[in-house]
Amino acid sequence: MSEQKTVDEMTFEEAMAELERVVNQLERGDVPLEDSIKLYERGAALKKRCETKLKEAEEKVAAITLDAEGNPAGTTRIEGK
């Protein structure tokens, strides 16, 4: 568990890579039992993190409105047709 970042700070990609690593390690079966339980718990947390990130599948589309100089002034929603 060399990763210093806590699971909750990980991006989806980091959590994904770490989860893969944990699963592989656990599947190799050469981890002491004590550690394999810790690994399992970490894997479960990572999976939860991944699922959370996957649930954040929120679509929000906005178009930037520009002022006279062409700088962004705000947004308007656009319909995702």
Next chain:
Amino acid sequence: MSDLIDDTGPGTNAPEFTVSEISGAVKKMIEGEFAHVRIRGEIGRVSRPRSGHVYLDLKDDRAVLSGVIWKGVAARLVTQPEEGLEVVATGRLTTFPGQSKYQIVIEDIAPAGIGALMAMLEKRKKALEAEGLFAADRKRPLPYLPEVIGVITSPSGAVIRDILHRLRERFPRKVLVWPVAVQGEKCAPEVARAIAGFNRLTPGGALPRPDLLIVARGGGSIEDLWGFNEEIVVRAAAASQIPLISAVGHETDTTLIDYAADRRAPTPSAAAELAVPVRMDLLAWADGQGGRLTHALTRAVALRGQRMKDLARALPRPAQLVESARQRLDYTGDRLGPALVATAQGRRVKLSQVSGSLRPAALRRLTADARRHLAERAGRLTRDMLQRDIARKRRELDTVLARLSRAGSVQTDAWRRRIDGLERMRQSLGYTETLKRGYAVVRGGGKVITTRSRAEAAPSLEIEFQDGRLAIGDAPKR
């Protein structure tokens, strides 16, 4: 007759113009005749003075035509004149009477065919490439799952629709659309401004800074896509800190922004595919990982349980483990007492051996020996010894003294013999011996008288003979 009819030479009846008149006529004619022309030629020298107007030459292999593009026109040209570019210039001819010149006032300029355009594109590409703007080490990796995607395209049309549609299918995300013109002269500056503008946003702000940009446009002619070949667009894409996907035109169209982008997508939909993974796949993957995780742990526990059972079977009875140890203990315990006794005895024997020689008798013998030794020495230390010593020393002294007196008498004898010799010599030399032979010594007044005159003068005389003195005259009695 001659009054009626002018004598005219050939041509002399032609009307006479002033220079201005003829210049004006030429101007009128040229501007009337060539009010709208399209001229094909290669652009020669281009100069852009501060006024903003553009002056250039159009030329072919035999002729040169001066041209001018007024400031207002120059600003909205899609194709900016570049030296060497083969163009078709549209405009009107005009003259410049002050210098006897004519020129074309250009209203529009377009590359003369695809070949000319491609040649210019190639040239520009080489220049930008030489600057390193397309270098592979400038390319940034795309985020695996971007939080906010910035899309730079036309807000209306199929492109944004395709992108949003594909994104929703795969993985709905926050999307910020920066509307731009995707063709025409406004295209390049607006796209460049949008790329820079997205980069200037702050992450998580009111307008959150995207972590991925897509610059997209649908298919079109090379002229339609031309804005994406413009240097400002290429530079903005190369400078973007946010990873950028270009998706301009169809798969076969390549614009310069594609070289500067971090990834090139063949179509806008493909850009959406590059941008996000498929959510359902990932959910399934996460489920799969969860399954593997549980399975692996279960298996790890089961394996260990099995192994424990196996080992437990191989484990001997506890009593069996202890038996041999107990036997050893008994055996060793039995030997413990005798061993102690034996050791003690051994020590005692050794002690008695050692202490045996340490008895008072031994000490007495030692002192007796010492006393005897002392007595021996003391015995030798008697008066005899001292006296012998003294006697010996005295003998030595006597010898020395004898030698000294012998040496002394030898010395005195020698001296005595010398004195005797000297005495004999003195007597034989002295007058007394002479007296024995008949001589006499005459004295007068106590003094020896050697002359007659002194004898006569003396009141008395004394004559000394060998056997004594004889006074003559009134010599006082002796």
